[in-house]
Amino acid sequence: xxxxxxxxxxxxxVSAEVTAAEPQEVWPLIADEFxxxxxxxxxxxxxxxxxxxxxxxxxxxxxxxxxxxxxxxPSTKWADERLILIDPTEHVLSYEILDxxxxxxxxxxxxxxxxxxxxxxxxVWSFVADPxxxxxxxxxxxxxxxxxxxMAEKMGDFLQKSG
Numbered sequence: 001x002x003x004x005x006x007x008x009x010x011x012x013x014v015s016a017e018v019t020a021a022e023p024q025e026v027w028p029l030i031a032d033e034f035x036x037x038x039x040x041x042x043x044x045x046x047x048x049x050x051x052x053x054x055x056x057x058x059x060x061x062x063x064x065x066x067x068x069x070x071x072x073x074p075s076t077k078w079a080d081e082r083l084i085l086i087d088p089t090e091h092v093l094s095y096e097i098l099d100x101x102x103x104x105x106x107x108x109x110x111x112x113x114x115x116x117x118x119x120x121x122x123x124v125w126s127f128v129a130d131p132x133x134x135x136x137x138x139x140x141x142x143x144x145x146x147x148x149x150x151m152a153e154k155m156g157d158f159l160q161k162s163g
Contacts, residue, residue, distance in 0.1 A: 008131075009106075009128050009129065009130060010127070010128070010129045010130070010131055010132075010137050010140070011126075011127070011128050011129075012126065012127055012137070012140075012141050012144070013124060013125065013126040013127075014124075014125050014141060014144045014145040014148045015122050015123060015124045015125065015148060016122070016123055016145075016148045016149040016151065016152035016153075017116060017120055017121070017122050017123075017152060018120055018121050018122075018123060018152045018155050018156045018159070019119075019120045019156055020119055020120055020156065020159075020160065021119075021120060021121060021155065021156060021159045022115060022119065022120070022121055023091045023113035023114065023115055023121040024091070025121075025159055025163075026091075026113055026121055026123070026155055026159070027088060027091050027113060029155050029158070029159075030093065030111055030113070030123075031054065031086060031088060031093055032053070032054065034053070034054075034058060034060060034083055034093070034095075035047055035048040035053070035058070035060040037060070037062055038062070039154070040150070040151040040154050040155060041147040041150055041151050042064075042147070042150060043062055043063065043064040044063055044064045044065055045061075045062070045063050045064075046060055046061070046062040046063075047060060047061055048060060049061050049080065051082075051083070054086065055083070055086070056083055056084055056085060056086060057082065057083065058082070058083040059080060059081065059082045059083075059098065060080070060081050060083075061078060061079070061080050061081075062078065062079050062081065063076055063077065063078040063079075064076070064077055064078075065077075077100075077101055077102050078100060078101055078102075079097050079099070079100035079101075079102055079104065080097070080098045080099045080100065081095045081096065081097050081098065082095060082096055082098050083095050084096055084108070085110075090112070091112060091113035091114075092110060092111070092112045092113075093110070093111050094108060094109065094110040094111075095108070095109055096108045096109075102132070103132045103133050103134060103135060104129065104130070104132060105129075105130040105132075106128075106129055106130040107127060107128075107129040107130075108127065108128050108129070109125060109126065109127040110124075110125070110126050110127070111123060111124070111125055112124045112126070123148055123151060123152055123155075125144060125147075125148045127144070
């Protein structure tokens, strides 16, 4: 009997530009507000669970209400995530999902801010994950692209209004 190998890891990357905001202007919105992700992407809540803000080991819980169809009752989807790396000089942070009810078995993501050379910056969101049951890779990438685009627009608007 032939042994089946486990499915290959998914790897991917999405990005969006924040116009008229350098990486050092956007960085505090990503790093300092690690536990406030709901301000930037369309989820219901994100809050501090444990650990020291701005330090590896910090954990957050992100949650949103999800309706599979009009006939189905809404359900809350959640993920507990831990900050594993933060580098304010390079404008990089990485986190992993510890526990969730989305179907993730293994997921590590990295946000990196890159200057665009025209006074703006690009948010790059990359990940490595086990395949998610019931969620094809192309659909997951569409969701992440929508989320990073939403994040870039909201951060740009916020910085423009506050600047």
